[in-house]
Amino acid sequence: MTTPPVVRGTVPDADVVLAPLPDLLPGLRETYEDLHRHPELSYQETRTAALVAERLAAAGYVVHSGVGGTGVAGVLGNGVGPCVLLRADMDALPVTEDTGLPYASTVRTTTADGIESGVMHACGHDVHVTALLGAADVLARGRSAWSGTLVVVFQPAEELGTGAQAMVDDGLYDLVPRPDIVLGQHVAPVAAGLLGLHAGPAFAGADVLDIRLVGRGGHGSRPEATVDPVVMAASTVLKLQTIVSREVAAGDAAVVTVGRLQAGTKDNIIPDEASLGVNVRSFGEAVRSRVLGAIERIVHAEAAAAGAPEPPRITPGESFPPLVNDPAETERTRAALAARFGAERVIDPGAVSGSEDVSVLATAAGVPLVYWLLGGWDPAAFFAAEQAGTTDRDIPSNHSPRFAPVPHPTLETGVTALVVATLDRLEAPDGA
């Protein structure tokens, strides 16, 4: 999956391309706050997509909308040279915002499981969209400084792990040129101003399971006439903890999270069923298989222990492969970023347990991927928490109702990182 060694031409001058950025930042910040205020769930990103399409068209890109549902792709052909694909994801999450920000979301939804919830950009995809719009803009404005082709992809439904595949299945690579490399970034609870690159397996694979535990409902005062699915669910959740604690070696890694547990409507009615949403992270097939096998074994045994009238129903949902950064290309991008930002601002965060479907775009094209973390946290607060050993407690993680990247210097850093990494792949125009 590595590219052949190339005879490198002159790298385009990033200073020229980035010159207008300071004047554009206030507008980007407005865009960011607007997106944050209007989060849209997976495959419902119509407002976001319309905004993206309009901005790309205005910047001179050929725009393809409705790719894979609500996805948008823009192409800027600019002479001979390599083709670079930059990707951002657009969807938000069913989380009720609790940031206290003036531009906090008040959007509400009812999930497919009938749960009422707020909707929130709790994973920073609004940062991703804004930074890529900024990068697309300055790269278009500065097109005299580089030669090649730029493809920008705004993907739906990353949170479901299906959006990238949906765009590919819908003919993305018939609409846009096949790139030489795929680049992208994800905002993370790291000090703003920092970038994090890890070569090799960098993000975990993820599997989603929907589990229905079937009991037999009845009156809350007569449990003996029921099979109580609430107790069955509770015991199942506790037993699932033993997978990571007892069945995964210290040298391996996995995460098993029950993020959703729903049973019953009223205290004095024992319901018929309980429903669990389970998320599994792993970095390799052996551990993945063992964990998925253990979940199935435990869930069935818990139903048997409870005397359930029917076996549980386990429905596999999304499945993300691990994200693997091409080692050689990652080192090349690290060097380019370090040259711009200083080596101390380009850290190696190790493999993270988050998952991403961006690798689908690279794999489908048969090209390497380089994907990095973009620090989003107020550095003073972040380093103070790190010093005090309270990072986990004080720095809200992605998906938290309090997830709130600071726009400055996050947006500026995000745009600059995309531009620098892209120009490193493009060519200076003849005579530049």
Place this chain on the structure above:
Amino acid sequence: MTTPPVVRGTVPDADVVLAPLPDLLPGLRETYEDLHRHPELSYQETRTAALVAERLAAAGYVVHSGVGGTGVAGVLGNGVGPCVLLRADMDALPVTEDTGLPYASTVRTTTADGIESGVMHACGHDVHVTALLGAADVLARGRSAWSGTLVVVFQPAEELGTGAQAMVDDGLYDLVPRPDIVLGQHVAPVAAGLLGLHAGPAFAGADVLDIRLVGRGGHGSRPEATVDPVVMAASTVLKLQTIVSREVAAGDAAVVTVGRLQAGTKDNIIPDEASLGVNVRSFGEAVRSRVLGAIERIVHAEAAAAGAPEPPRITPGESFPPLVNDPAETERTRAALAARFGAERVIDPGAVSGSEDVSVLATAAGVPLVYWLLGGWDPAAFFAAEQAGTTDRDIPSNHSPRFAPVPHPTLETGVTALVVATLDRLEAPDGA
């Protein structure tokens, strides 16, 4: 609370009063199916109340509507003599019906906790309303056969344990005469045609608790940065099982049910909170205190075990006292019913773990209560299950999505029991 011994006059002739019942039964069955098709949650029983008010007025009762919200009371003064209060409850439950009946409910609701659910008469209050309408009708038609005053009360919100008190607080006993006795019945998973009376404590007291367990949300792949309320809730539910298993003596009785457990919206988001609806049954204050104390102790300790950032919030909800049937009056009613139905059809079911707020009407009036169970199950199926030892599995209990009393002979038995027990308290008119 017992009434003084009375010199009994002649008991009115029930045969006379019940003569029109066979002709009325088809209409009562239509009413029953109509009510079953249109269940209404607590304090939303407007359609039911309107139907009740119209029928009572047509039968000649003075009608008071809107008592305690949606309650209806009717009064039929009919000469000198005692006053008997008959009570039915009107509300349905947030249960999604699964009976397959042609007149099954398709009504839907979203609960205050944001859970979508069907609405269903899963506790048979439609039977209670229909039977009391039938009894009110024949007693009015046959008023020449008795002397005294009849009060019929159709109560809202029994399921919340607050409807009877709401009617009393709203001035019920300023609107209707204070009765000499309160009578009523509850349909139960017992063979239709049977009646069940138990003297003394007959229904359990109930307490409802809403419990919010506060964790700290975040990304499903980074549990170490969260305090997982799903695991906290699961462990709490399991630990609550130890109250009945370890803290209540074999000679005492209590039930602790978590009928509602809700946490999270999506598999890969660890939520901030989990919510539990807990229902407690007990028959005496010592056990009740110990159980409620143990719940509080356990819930707080589970939060401490999890390292919760905030203590849990335990909000007491409804609280039903135990229902105590006046011993002497119960024996008197048992004798009257046995004389009509045969002694073998009037069983003693013992104390049941269900709860009822009907006793509030008696206590507020300072008079005795007699409340009985009305069998609602197909006798063939019921006795076969009893024979096979599968009653608990095959006979759906109250609050089950499959709770389905058979209209025949349940309605006929219910009307007859109310009429017979009432006439036993009234007087024959002079010269009768």
Place this chain on the structure above:
Amino acid sequence: MTTPPVVRGTVPDADVVLAPLPDLLPGLRETYEDLHRHPELSYQETRTAALVAERLAAAGYVVHSGVGGTGVAGVLGNGVGPCVLLRADMDALPVTEDTGLPYASTVRTTTADGIESGVMHACGHDVHVTALLGAADVLARGRSAWSGTLVVVFQPAEELGTGAQAMVDDGLYDLVPRPDIVLGQHVAPVAAGLLGLHAGPAFAGADVLDIRLVGRGGHGSRPEATVDPVVMAASTVLKLQTIVSREVAAGDAAVVTVGRLQAGTKDNIIPDEASLGVNVRSFGEAVRSRVLGAIERIVHAEAAAAGAPEPPRITPGESFPPLVNDPAETERTRAALAARFGAERVIDPGAVSGSEDVSVLATAAGVPLVYWLLGGWDPAAFFAAEQAGTTDRDIPSNHSPRFAPVPHPTLETGVTALVVATLDRLEAPDGA
């Protein structure tokens, strides 16, 4: 099982028989302290049996030793009249005494499961032996006051539930006359001076299960290479709590106790197996069957959940039937005791969850049983705790390391109760 109505002759004069008791009490107290200091486990009661045999022989009884292992039976024929069998049990328990008494036990043992423990009369069988020796003595001294036959049985291994059967199987009723009634008593955490009789089912049935959970051992640092039986056992114990909390109706009663849980020898070695000792109490066959079935279902499912390499091994141990006091005979004995002690000292404690194999002696003889509780607690402390609602906490129950009946007035009351209840069944001699 009731005896035919009898034409009662004159009841022997208890005052005459009990006259020497005050002078004998200091010696009885010495005997009690000696027995307490020298507890012997089930079927090892050789020292106790030797002491009993010697005292009975000295009092004029025909003595049969070694009946059913270590059991002793004494017979005193004294003319025409009924035959009464009085029973005491002799065995102690593997409990490490923590009473602080000057005559506390320091005896040690290693159980069959390899557990080191103290040995203690933690169930008061030393009281039973002493009181019966006292009663046998005064009844023999006062034999001129009564006519009939007395059989006194000192039984081994009540704690295993097999000692009474062992004596019967070893030919007890070939050695001693078949009695007309079996009487006995058990010291209990009730105020000393009180007696407790309950007609009908008075003590629970008990079943004992030995459960081996088979995992696969290994190094404590590599759980992934093992199947951890400690976690399997822990989960099983918690799941067993749901039987009583969810599968036994509020109106029924059962107890499921895991009194022994043993797994492993060292923190860093995951063992191959865990061993549980489970004790079940119930009052009827339906509940008993459901509970035993649930245990089997849960234990197998827990092994399946853990991925156990072998199914668990469940070995049934002792099984006690419920103890049923003959209703008519119980009322007769209650009257006799009330006449002696005053009615307020003869209470009805209801059914208790303890178990007893004394009923085997009555059933094998086809005669009725009357068995009562003998209060053993300092009345001041007991009533104060009852007043404060702290009985459960402050009054050590049987089997507690702090179980310590007060010798006075417990021994005196115990002897007197046995004598009075016995004389009530015997006849006054001709001319008395």
Place this chain on the structure above:
Amino acid sequence: MTTPPVVRGTVPDADVVLAPLPDLLPGLRETYEDLHRHPELSYQETRTAALVAERLAAAGYVVHSGVGGTGVAGVLGNGVGPCVLLRADMDALPVTEDTGLPYASTVRTTTADGIESGVMHACGHDVHVTALLGAADVLARGRSAWSGTLVVVFQPAEELGTGAQAMVDDGLYDLVPRPDIVLGQHVAPVAAGLLGLHAGPAFAGADVLDIRLVGRGGHGSRPEATVDPVVMAASTVLKLQTIVSREVAAGDAAVVTVGRLQAGTKDNIIPDEASLGVNVRSFGEAVRSRVLGAIERIVHAEAAAAGAPEPPRITPGESFPPLVNDPAETERTRAALAARFGAERVIDPGAVSGSEDVSVLATAAGVPLVYWLLGGWDPAAFFAAEQAGTTDRDIPSNHSPRFAPVPHPTLETGVTALVVATLDRLEAPDGA
């Protein structure tokens, strides 16, 4: 901790030193079987120590016995040159052997906690002792081939993590020369013939906790009068699973094992206390602190949840630091071993979760450590299991009752590895 770069002289000729090994192997195998048959627990290794001392003396070593209790050190001064310390540990474990080997142990013990158990070399220290005796022997026989000083240390009580420190505290480095490097090996479930070296942190740190959960005992039929420590212990064990599953990041590693859980003596006695032996593995202080803190938090909260009359008692036991192999010296030894065995037989197993106190000997001397894994498993069986993905199930791990290294080629490989790694550090004699 790295040694300064050295001008290397000629390495001694290992072929010469190892020449007698084939003839010595049958005797070594006898020694191994003899040691295996006679395992001795920590600080009780008197028979082993006597055998070691006799063999070392016979081979010409100056022997120091009784160092740090039962430890033995031998010194062979052999001219100018570096000093190398080779270490083996001698103690066995309270595990009941289940290997079926003809030389299986039948030794029994009763632990300090009163548990009866077999005693077994379940961690292969018998291999370590045998291989080091073999290496000491051939190095002594071949002393003409090298120059320098050899120190061989046979350490007690590695399993307690205190034996190395005990020898240091008892003046080991006053008795023997301070070495330039410490070398050693541990047999592991890896194919025999293979060696495993990992530079940097190679073995986890370990902490041991003894936890006493205090309840209040009583009769098994009256749990309401007790605080059941068996249920408390079960819930604690399950809750401890959440530490690794929820509080340790996927990128970090920890193990929390409850290897010993003991409560109660008999099914119908609820005991006063339960006792847990907990073992914790971690690779860095941050994770270690969080895990130990979580254990304390959970254990106290579980006692609070149970309403325990006293707080639990947590007693810290052994604490091993992580074992860190000096990176440069490890690579040097890897090269030496690869030159002898072929590179494909010297694998990098990564960090393992086992713990070792050998580093105490290096740290106390202020010199580097190189410690490797010695494969002990039948290669055919091992590779077949690896192929089938059943390694965890089919290859017994250390501390398993079925832990059984194959003597051939394990002993030969072990002796050779020690000799080669040692000679690599010594000098060839002048003129060699």
